[in-house]
Amino acid sequence: xxxxxxxxxxxxxxxxxxxxxxxxxxxxxxxxxxxxxxxxxxxxxxxxxxxxxxxxxxxxxxxxxxxxxxxxxxxxxxxxxxxxxxxxxxxxxxxxxxxxxxxxxxxxxxxxxxxxxxxxxxxxxxxxxxxxxxxxxxxxxxxxxxxxxxxxxxxxxxxxxxxxxxxxxxxxxxxxxxxxxxxxxxxxxxxxxxxxxxxxxxxxxxxxxxxxxxxxxxxxxxxxxxxxxxxxxxxxxxxxxxxxxxxxxxxxxxxxxxxxxxxxxxxxxxxxxxxxxxxxxxxxxxxxxxxxxxxxxxxxxxxxxxxxxxx
Numbered sequence: 001x002x003x004x005x006x007x008x009x010x011x012x013x014x015x016x017x018x019x020x021x022x023x024x025x026x027x028x029x030x031x032x033x034x035x036x037x038x039x040x041x042x043x044x045x046x047x048x049x050x051x052x053x054x055x056x057x058x059x060x061x062x063x064x065x066x067x068x069x070x071x072x073x074x075x076x077x078x079x080x081x082x083x084x085x086x087x088x089x090x091x092x093x094x095x096x097x098x099x100x101x102x103x104x105x106x107x108x109x110x111x112x113x114x115x116x117x118x119x120x121x122x123x124x125x126x127x128x129x130x131x132x133x134x135x136x137x138x139x140x141x142x143x144x145x146x147x148x149x150x151x152x153x154x155x156x157x158x159x160x161x162x163x164x165x166x167x168x169x170x171x172x173x174x175x176x177x178x179x180x181x182x183x184x185x186x187x188x189x190x191x192x193x194x195x196x197x198x199x200x201x202x203x204x205x206x207x208x209x210x211x212x213x214x215x216x217x218x219x220x221x222x223x224x225x226x227x228x229x230x231x232x233x234x235x236x237x238x239x240x241x242x243x244x245x246x247x248x249x250x251x252x253x254x255x256x257x258x259x260x261x262x263x264x265x266x267x268x269x270x271x272x273x274x275x276x277x278x279x280x281x282x283x284x285x286x287x288x289x290x291x292x293x294x295x296x297x298x299x300x301x302x303x304x305x306x307x308x309x310x311x
Contacts, residue, residue: 096194141168210224
């Protein structure tokens with residue numbers, strides 16, 4: 001009987017069901033504690049008249065959603081969220097495919113190029129955005145200095161005007177363009193690496209056969225490579241879409257939603273309304289507003305990527 005505990009321990013460690021439960025427990029605990037509980041609290045807050053000064057969860061139904069829908073700041077935030085996401089995703093998808101094609105080719109110093117490409121994704125988003133804040137400074141922007149040096153800005157015959165600075169974050173259109181630029185800079189490395197993995201997985205025999213048949217670069221790209229990596233492209237777009245919609249650091253650091261509230265997005269407006277202004281119920285309602293839309297988008301994209309898989 002002395003071998004009883006040892007044999008029982010060996011049985012448990014060799015049991016796949018037991019080991020699976022043990023290994024899954026940290027992930028499940030993480031999701032429940034850091035995602036599930038805050039999500040449930042957000043739902044409760046969105047349906048109650050709760051503020052920083054009054055934390056009693058008195059049921060209010062959909063009153064918070066009705067209030068936020070009536071505010072111009074929320075409507076502008078919703079519009080900006082869709083605009084920034086769609087435009088940045090379209091640009092990122094095109095550039096990521098081009099970059100993935102370049103990085104999947106053989107050339108000298110490819111490892112260094114891949115390292116440099118991944119730096120924006122490896123850099124903390126707040127730190128990287130602060131760097132862009134300096135680059136887009138209203139008075140000391142090095143971009144403006146280059147434009148003035150090239151006689152594109154600051155002279156009577158300059159294409160961009162006679163003013164010495166463009167005030168990127170003070171002009172509504174330029175501020176929106178700057179935010180899209182930073183989103184693309186941030187998400188491009190992730191998309192490119194995912195697509196590069198898909199390109200390298202394509203059978204070389206298939207590419208060699210296309211070359212023997214006389215297919216050129218563009219025909220090979222549009223009739224072989226892109227159809228084969230379409231499911232991977234959908235997943236990459238889904239990742240970057242979710243990251244973009246849920247990110248508040250870029251807008252908060254660059255413009256804090258200004259000028260006025262014309263670059264506000266839902267995450268920043270939810271933070272400003274719920275945390276800084278103390279209206280926890282309205283802030284939670286704002287944060288939850290896009291959840292059903294994102295859930296539907298995730299379902300549609302995953303279903304579409306599954307149907308487009310080539311076996």
